Amino acid sequence: MLTTKQKTLRKFWYATVRLDDLKDGPKPFRLMGEDIVIFLGADGEPAALADRCCHRTAKLSKGWIDDGKLVCGYHGWTYDSTGQLVRIPQFDPDTVLPKHKVENFHCQGRYGYAWVALDEPLQPLFDVPEDRDPAFRRIFQFYDQWDCAPLRLMENSFDNAHFSFVHKQTFGDIKAPKPKKYEIQETDYGFFATTVIDILNPPIAHQVTGSSDPTTERNMRNHWYMPFCRRLDMTYPSGIRHLIINSATPIEDGKIQLVQLLYRNDTEADCPTQKLIDWDAAIIAEDRDILEATNPDAILDVSRKIEQHMPSDRPGMIMRKRLLELLHSQDEEEVTGAYA
Ligand code: FES
Ligand SMILES: [Fe+2]
Structure with missing residues (x-):
């Protein structure tokens, strides 16, 4: 596309x-x-x-x-x-x-x-209630240009099978490659996907997760806002919420401005801002390295067997189906792309 x-x-x-x-x-x-x-x-x-x-x-x-x-x-x-x-x-x-x-x-x-x-919006901008909740602090994490398609970043955001491989140096466990199942509810703005995953918790991440156990859990509530925004609300067993907002803003074909905001329900004393930036920077650098190595055009063909790595409710397939429906419902004269 x-x-x-x-x-x-x-x-x-x-x-x-x-x-x-x-x-x-x-x-x-x-x-x-x-x-x-x-x-x-x-x-x-x-x-x-x-x-x-x-x-x-x-x-x-x-x-x-x-x-x-x-x-x-x-x-x-x-x-x-x-x-x-x-x-x-x-x-x-x-x-x-x-x-x-x-x-x-x-x-x-x-x-x-x-x-x-650029044109009359089809949906209002999504709400982030935590932005006006004094229990949360807002951190401007990332603002970088990436050489990849925005849909590539979105599909990656809901792809549980990449953790064990792309993130094996940070929180992914290479010995546990089988991803957890997502429960997905489609919505008017996109979908809402929930799952609980096990992650490695190295000492450098202890303040981030609020736990000193060698492994911990992430309870993930992940919203996709069509076409290129998402909200990932993660809760750790410590009670810490780590809420990430992304806009994969399309600059031109094959190039995005990656915007990432973080909201946390803790304080600077619990976990310094710089630590939260540095740890997530290490994680997102792993994503960037592999995403910039993908074909910058994003495939919209839902018949391709591209999600056999996911156990069920394949989020990337739903994303493609919804985007195709959207483009055709708006009388888009042509869906343009190398594989579309
Ligand atoms: S005022 Fe002359 S180019 Fe803008
Ligand atoms: Fe990732």
Whole structure:
């Protein structure tokens, strides 16, 4: 599935840039092959426009913010959050402005990021109640560009059979390759998958899991939000919850911005932030190494025997089935990809 060719995928929310990073000016971002500029408008909320001035086509992300308006760095033409041209500095004050407008996109600030949908969204952005729960702390874990397809990251997120192999240096047990069964409930936004798995618990992970036993359990409640976001809520027997939010934001075909947020119901004294970043960084580096070695095009053909490694309720197959249904239900004229 060549992501940028599927217009339907423009109708979903994706995490783009950190809100904190917008405080010092507009930032460029490439979303599904489109260059956009994101900035904080007069109301303090983020806004997203096409990154192209309608005067002499300079990138607006080269400009700056003046009183909540975006000023082009070439000749100073100025735009509001809707993309409307509101000032041409070379004009006399009483000269009527031409009705020029730069294309604008849906944009909202949530969970510390500016989320953008290029076309009218089909679903609201998923809620994370823990974000407003004082029992939880929020940690910005990762913000990296990966050379893989977003669907590759999503299918990996629900693939229990890779732990023993990809994660054999961290929490996976190579001697126990048979994966646990997932229970999957399909939902309007994707699906909800639950399972309990056994993991290795080396000393370096003891503060992360809240246990000093050599092995422990993860009770996993894993949501897939179509097409490329997920919420993995893990509870350890210690009572610690380790809740990961991912957006595999498609930059262009075969390239994603991997955004990962972590919520924990413990304190800095229980487990330092840097330890939580370092341990999950070791784990996600293992995923990255193998995912960047996959074919960047993602196969949508549900007849291929690609999930014979999973015992039942094959999440990757359901993902493909749901995405195909979605693309066809939106009158996508063509599902484009090497194997589609
Ligand atoms: S190109 Fe933007 S003001 Fe001239
Ligand atoms: Fe993994």
